[in-house]
Amino acid sequence: MDVRMSIDASTAARVAKLARIRVEEAALPALADEFNTILGFIEQLGEVDIDGVEPMVSVTPQRLRMRADEVSDGAQADKVLSNAPDAREGFFAVPKVVE
């Protein structure tokens, strides 16, 4: 596995952006260091011979069951909205999305 590039502050910033977590500029170098420690630990996986091995999809061999395509729940908008930070007229309210 030849991805052993060390993470720098700008990569850390990109990851934080992808994860939608605001990280202050000043905190990025320390975050990058932590990533490098953890990724350094993970790098050991490169030693394992994985030729011809299937990636695990399900830990217990089972087929996902199908259920009848019928409405089994619903019509409880009040309950669905009851924990919303901002709900109006039966909808979740958010800041403007489209300019």
Added chain:
Amino acid sequence: MMEDLNRLSLSEARDALRRRDTTAEAITRACLEAIDAAGALNAFVHKTPELAVARARAADARLATGDAPDMCGLPVGIKDLFCTRGVASQAGSRILEGFVPEYESTVSQKLADDGAVMLGKLNMDEFAMGSSNETSVYGNAVNPWRRGNDETALTPGGSSGGSAAAVAADLCLAATGTDTGGSIRQPAAFTGTVGIKPTYGRCSRWGIVAFASSLDQAGPMTKTVRDAAIMLRAMSGHDPKDSTSAQLPVPDFEAALTGDIRGKTIGIPREYRMDGMPDEIEALWTRGREMMQDAGARIVDISLPHTKYALPAYYVIAPAEASSNLARYDGVRYGHRAALAQGDGITEMYEKTRAEGFGPEVQRRVMIGTYVLSAGFYDAYYNRARKVRTLIKRDFETVFAEGVDAILTPATPSAAFGLGEMADADPVRMYLNDVFTVTVNLAGLPGIAVPAGLDRQGLPLGLQLIGRPWEEGALLNAAFAVERAAGFVAKPAKWW
């Protein structure tokens, strides 16, 4: 009148209720008093005394009819990770502050249906990410055990730290826990209690706040192996709302507890003998081996060659799944939303909400997960880890096919450590706590921690037994044999 009702085990209380020696309400009130006097342990973080008394009275009425399930009238604590209708359920996180579910997790519903009495919600690491209960928004849970007369506050382990502390301190008769990499078994070992993680799919995950869905399983944390058998039966069973829950009958696990393990083959995996393992852990493991041999089991040395790669694989797979699962905390549907500045749009709302709502360890894992799933790294990290996971499971399948019935290992690499002691360590050092437990989650197997002795400082140490898939009954019976042979009866001296 019976005294110290909160100190009863589940089986003792069940039997006492059937003899009419006491009432569910009396046991419940004893627990509520114990909880109120144990603020120093910070185990219960949301108390539900009115609900508990109401449920206890209902249980007493049901018991009077003479036909009630084992768990009827028995007061238990519920880990904060379980959604409980009308009762705060925060997963130990700021981002779920104020969240009050409109629904009940399947496992807590099953316990309630059997008449179990919920006393409240228990402290835990934030989103179950931690091994010391130090990442909780509620602050640390504290282990009732101390090093002799030394007053240093010790961790009860994590992530089910509140559950372990509460059971060890007799604040409840038993508690629910969840285990993604060792979060039931490590805290059980740190507190001299019993904890079983069943086979993946035995308990429904529906309504349990998700961390890493392919690894998460609920299980009981109890004072005895018998109690674990009783409570696991009540928690188990197929649930159409969890597509990974197994459509298998739930056996009477308690009926499997004969204590007879003659002729059983117990494997001792050589890869679990770690460099720098403390002598006392090594000695405990040897004693465990001798106890099982004396009970008539055949002991064989086995090899699980990919053990070393379990933790690194886990620290790819679990964060990857967490980054996906925790994407739902966006400040829109529930929980915390950050105050926004003039002109902030939806992206700022997401980013500020998640920065304020998630603690440092959760942020770290979400970002690691994001990284290993990102374009260009998916194959190198995520797919490689899933292939290694296949090999780890194959290691176990091989030894089971060779006739091994159960595997004996230490539960943890050390006894409970001091709160704050790992504060300056890099994250990987904390992760090493799960070195003996994490393989079991990756392979989907049942594993149980049983208290087996005390170290020189008077702290409990646990052994772990790993069983064949779906054979929790045989596993509990092996644990029962160890429990009987070890004769562990020590309790923490009350200081709180």
